[in-house]
Amino acid sequence: MFALIQKAVRALLNSKLKIFITIVSAAVFLLLLFPMNDLGDLVSSQVARLTGNKVFLQFEELKMSVFPAPGVKVEQVFVEAQGVAGVSAQEIKFTPSVGGLIAQKPYGSVNAKGLFKGDVYVSVSSGSRTENGVERQKIEVKAQKLSLQDLREVARLPVMMKGKLDLESSALVDLTFTEQPDMDVNLSISQFELPPSNVTTPMGPLTMPDLKLSAVEIKGRLAGGKLIIENGQIGKDGDELRGSITGNMDLSLMNAGGTINPVLGGYTFNVNLRTKRNFQDRAALFLSFIDAYKTATPDGAEYKFKVSAASTMVPPSIGAAR
Incomplete structure (x- = not known):
């Protein structure tokens, strides 16, 4: 032998x-x-079949790479999902984790260039378990210079807006969403523009004046089904509107047959705003709701107030900030 x-x-x-x-x-x-490109039609048909014809994927070129890590790259990508506007990207590179392949887990990274006119990097790895022993994945997201206008069109938001969004987020997520995720979020927007618009609120239609801000920065976290804004900065010195916001909102992510839906609840926010006179003139109706909490300043006014409600479906109450 x-x-x-x-x-x-x-x-x-x-x-x-x-x-x-x-x-x-x-x-x-x-x-x-x-002939990797010949796989395009096969990949597109398989994606449509596996999603019940709810997601359609198209791309022009598919390549494999070995260095610096094994991966697959597709170029000129277009994805369309049922009920969502189409999304395109110049290039998307998938780099699976070898350990994840062995463990049959969705570990690895995705690097998308030209997505919403910016760049997005997402990585998925093994995370710590919850106190109840539920397995969680660690998901990290970094996004640079995303177009707010393109994001607004995909999300079908009722308010027009422009600007560039940067985002950094780290989360521990149970992919079945039997337990709520823990997430840290740092968000910044530059060159923010809001044209005049009418917004539907629980109190009725509200006319929003045009607004330009040099920057918006928000630092927050999601924990225990609650979104907490630890520090929010609106505008900078020289802008016609600037201020700060802190507070929290009930926010849960629910799994409905494989579709993840956010459920919004009650909220409480403390707001401090400083406005210049030209903005006060344009936003007279909007500011009339908080006129009782105004203090005159040499160049305009300062507003300090608290806005809260038990649900997003009822009109909020406004009071003095603590």
């Missing part, structure tokens, strides 16, 4: 050059000669 093992090892050592050439040839075939 031992002699047979010795012969087998000796045969492998004598044939190592042949084995190396075979591996290299297979890699060259897969990377350079295999």
